[in-house]
Amino acid sequence: MNYYSLNKISPTVSFEEATIKGQAPDKGLYFPSEIPKLNKSFVTNIKSYSKQQIGFEVMKPFVGESIPGDVLQNIINETINFDFPLVKVHEGVYALELFHGPTLAFKDVGARFMSRCLSYFNRNKNKHTTVLVATSGDTGGAVANGFLGVDGIDVIILYPSKKVSTVQELQLTTLGKNISAIEINGSFDDCQRIVKEAFADNDLNKRFTLTSANSINVARWLPQQLYYFYAYQQWQYNEPPVISVPSGNFGNICAGILAHVSGLPVKHFIAACNANDVVPQFLQSGNYQPKKTIATISNAMDVGNPSNFVRVLELFDQQINDLKNILSSYSVSDAATKATVNEVFNQYNYTLDPHGAVGYYALIDYLGDNVKNSSGGGIFLETAHPVKFPETVEAATNTQIEIPERIKHLFNQKKQGIQMNALFDDFKEWMMNK
Numbered sequence: 113m114n115y116y117s118l119n120k121i122s123p124t125v126s127f128e129e130a131t132i133k134g135q136a137p138d139k140g141l142y143f144p145s146e147i148p149k150l151n152k153s154f155v156t157n158i159k160s161y162s163k164q165q166i167g168f169e170v171m172k173p174f175v176g177e178s179i180p181g182d183v184l185q186n187i188i189n190e191t192i193n194f195d196f197p198l199v200k201v202h203e204g205v206y207a208l209e210l211f212h213g214p215t216l217a218f219k220d221v222g223a224r225f226m227s228r229c230l231s232y233f234n235r236n237k238n239k240h241t242t243v244l245v246a247t248s249g250d251t252g253g254a255v256a257n258g259f260l261g262v263d264g265i266d267v268i269i270l271y272p273s274k275k276v277s278t279v280q281e282l283q284l285t286t287l288g289k290n291i292s293a294i295e296i297n298g299s300f301d302d303c304q305r306i307v308k309e310a311f312a313d314n315d316l317n318k319r320f321t322l323t324s325a326n327s328i329n330v331a332r333w334l335p336q337q338l339y340y341f342y343a344y345q346q347w348q349y350n351e352p353p354v355i356s357v358p359s360g361n362f363g364n365i366c367a368g369i370l371a372h373v374s375g376l377p378v379k380h381f382i383a384a385c386n387a388n389d390v391v392p393q394f395l396q397s398g399n400y401q402p403k404k405t406i407a408t409i410s411n412a413m414d415v416g417n418p419s420n421f422v423r424v425l426e427l428f429d430q431q432i433n434d435l436k437n438i439l440s441s442y443s444v445s446d447a448a449t450k451a452t453v454n455e456v457f458n459q460y461n462y463t464l465d466p467h468g469a470v471g472y473y474a475l476i477d478y479l480g481d482n483v484k485n486s487s488g489g490g491i492f493l494e495t496a497h498p499v500k501f502p503e504t505v506e507a508a509t510n511t512q513i514e515i516p517e518r519i520k521h522l523f524n525q526k527k528q529g530i531q532m533n534a535l536f537d538d539f540k541e542w543m544m545n546k
């Protein structure tokens with residue numbers, strides 16, 4: 113399998129090169145040169161496959177010759193070592209819980225897969241690779257955890273001081289080993305600016321092999337397809353499900369649509385957005401108008417210009433009407449999100465996180481009366497555990513969220529952050545003295 117740049121200038125590359133580069137030299141996103149067609153018997157008999165077998169079957173064509181089969185199977189076994197349960201919330205509505213990984217967010221799968229691919233590609237090099245990431249909260253934890261203890265790779269994460277939740281900060285700052293967390297006295301935008309300057313800096317590039325681990329990397333994007341296979345594997349009805357995906361940068365939903373185009377039965381997709389409504393507006397007007405990011409309570413989806421949407425369009429040859437046949441999109445306000453967390457807790461005793469609540473709300477809106485029709489119904493992706501957003505969830509449910517066993521240890525550990533002003537020169541000096 114080769115990958116071409118969506119800007120169509122840079123040459124096509126292998127999976128290995130696309131993973132190492134992240135973005136094409138012409139600044140385009142990499143896209144697979146063909147969409148594999150799933151074997152019909154695989155889809156029909158999906159219930160008889162293990163999660164790890166599904167992972168191998170789906171990822172093999174995308175990885176191609178870059179990784180030998182036995183190594184790929186190992187990478188998948190290590191990546192997929194937790195569950196993705198489909199939980200009934202009420203008649204016709206199911207949550208696919210993607211928060212059972214080590215950092216309680218769905219980004220764990222992509223981060224774990226990518227880190228192991230990079231480590232394999234690095235196997236014969238004696239030079240360390242340094243992964244640089246700016247995070248507003250969720251990405252950093254997943255990347256840090258995914259790369260923890262991986263040979264040949266150092267990770268440096270920049271996060272904005274006092275703007276991430278307690279659990280998120282502990283996840284970033286207590287790992288140690290090959291992970292350094294830098295607490296920037298500034299905003300997420302400052303962190304991103306410093307990272308961008310670092311990638312462009314000659315001295316740093318001479319001294320380090322720098323890579324980014326953001327969501328446009330094919331090795332983070334493509335394994336997200338697996339969620340949709342796991343959803344389908346647990347689906348009990350003959351009619352395929354409608355699937356609602358809380359969306360920000362549109363990587364997750366784009367992976368789902370890719371799985372569908374290659375043959376996975378899905379009735380309809382819903383891109384559930386918060387106040388950042390570029391895509392809902394586009395599907396209505398045909399006009400793609402990036403906007404300044406609006407801060408919301410579902411902050412992992414605060415994206416004003418979703419990077420992966422060009423990939424969604426590419427899947428449909430830029431034909432917006434074909435896209436509209438399979439995709440609808442909703443914008444959900446913070447007020448509606450809070451009311452949904454409250455209502456679903458009171459009526460069904462299910463605790464949503466703010467992102468899942470946006471997905472639930474959009475699904476209910478789309479299904480309308482069909483929600484009561486037991487032959488169908490739908491699934492929303494629950495992308496994070498509610499404990500990561502305690503202020504919103506506890507206020508909306510009037511109860512304290514219980515801390516899951518697997519993160520309790522965090523609270524006994526010492527934060528090992530490095531504090532820094534939001535100045536590139538300070539960051540560079542620190543790097544050069546490492």
Ligand SMILES: *Cc1c(COP(=O)(O)O)cnc(C)c1O
Pocket residue numbers: 217218219250251327358359360361362363364365412413467495496
């Ligand atoms: C990253 C994230 C999203 C958005 O996913 P995209 O792939 O960027 O659309 C949704 N929910 C949570 C909890 C996230 O961390």
